[in-house]
Amino acid sequence: DGGITQSPKYLFRKEGQNVTLSCEQNLNHDAMYWYRQDPGQGLRLIYYSQIVNDFQKGDIAEGYSVSREKKESFPLTVTSAQKNPTAFYLCASIPPGHRNTEAFFGQGTRLTVV
């Protein structure tokens, strides 16, 4: 089945450690997105990529980094510079022709600082 796969489902990070969240899609979508979700807040955009080897900062990019070496993959690294990383992270993709196409989401990764 086509879809977006995020892994791991749960991730624990120690202080000062970098961790990488995986997002893979087999939908042949060009655009991919990373969002952060905190309790009581709407989803906030971290990074997005419209095409391979290109990506742009979203509203809350500080302390995060991404790469887009393959169309199918858009991993997110949470660096030690991100002071409050505990949150639920969601990856999304959108098919070509953005105007009237729906966004698809993965099942999320819950990151906790220990």
Place this chain on the structure above:
Amino acid sequence: KQEVTQIPAALSVPEGENLVLNCSFTDSAIYNLQWFRQDPGKGLTSLLLIQSSQREQTSGRLNASLDKSSGRSTLYIAASQPGDSATYLCAVRVGANNLFFGTGTRLTVIP
């Protein structure tokens, strides 16, 4: 900047009742509006997409309307069931680069 508001933040209804969830947005220059469902600890499942030129979309017991000029959308759920209990999010697309989300309405349907 686009702001999206959902009211109420939480809603409890008895099973079988019809209900309406509200979504408002500040900038009417949108490509489309999408309603999502989110179960606890899960990702978002798309329910309905309304294009900016459309007034409503229907899927089963769900009907979503869009009034772009007033910056409002509603999600109507008919004959609610306990399985409808979840958080419902609306999001508007502005350009190709972003979806702006509301904070959601947490729905509980009481058996």
